Amino acid sequence: MSSAPGSPRHVAIIMDGNGRWATNKGWPRLVGHRKGAERVKEIVRVAPDLGVEYLTIYAFSTENWKRSTEEVLGLMTLFGRYIQREAKALSEEGVRMRFIGDRSRLDPKLRDLMVWIEEKTKDSTKLNLTVAINYGGRDELLRAARRIATQVEEGALAPDEVCEELLDRTLDTADLPDPDLVIRTSGETRVSNFLLWQAAYAEYEFTPVLWPDFTPEVMAEILSRYGHRERRFGGVKP
Template identity: 70%
Template structure:
């Protein structure tokens, strides 16, 4: 069933922690990688539904800096899934006006995967219907450390004075420098933690936690969450209005 369009004040930027792929597969007696492949298929339906739900920016947590601790088989399988997703979706994303880019450290990724990532970023750079960002080898603390290091290097080189370092200067060194902060962060699978995701950017985001495992997360459930979001009052530290 297609999700109904949202007519209220929908969040412009939604970030999702796509959790539960492995458990989804294990519950069915299948290898964990089957769940990850099904999760990649789920991305397509959510991306297709996002513009009709009023979402202009969609950021997905695909692989964290901590995920390298998983088995070699699972890590290699995940990297293969990422590469196949880029190859299979490049034409469709480009045709549908989706701009795809990636955040996170790339130096540890396979060179071929890095090339595919750079290629699709260049191919879709002019698109503006939906800004899709995928976090691969991403960790919020790592991102903050890299931003601090960049500022320190700029200060040491005389490109910036210490007194000029403020929140705006710091934000410009983040991976998401040209993206708005997320309005809403969703985590699937029932876990109620943020797992080192967009720590700076989500300072004033609203959160939603759902028990649904990512492969079962539908556009209709997303629409329901957005409806709840529309009824919230975001005060950014201010007082509740009458």
């Protein structure tokens, strides 16, 4: 396994298929989520070697609250345990961990852990890991629009000052570059409300591999294919 020339700087992943992976084996869905968390640790460790500087993973969407109470509570517990157990390793391996999404609905203890790990790893530079929890692209845009509207209403901002750059700075991802590549596992071919604004010109890769089976080798193969794509951002090749 090796990084290919022209590797994407920022890779975003819709980690799909944990529940299906467990169900296929006759196990509870939460077993699949635990296996998926182990896979996250593995991909985080190899990402810098593959040339990735920014890794954003879709952990829990604004729509995932529709799942059973047992599964939601299990996922929230899993998030907290991951932060606690991986804090030392992330810091030692140079991984900066941040979160995007609406934190208001999350348990206060989990919110405190999120702030704690963000502070603990803020000076790390080897890999920027962003975890989307209670995140939805539409919700993010709505929250940003409301903040801008408030500034206009208060007279702090003129309507003609509202521009793409301002919206960029108002989004949860204000200090992140746009993703170069978005990967979705499990064979589904939809974007599921993920980084709708930021991924406007991202390349997409849909793989049938379920997330718990998404090995570093699969990641390397996808990044290798990305290196052969021609990105024109709406222009034409001279």
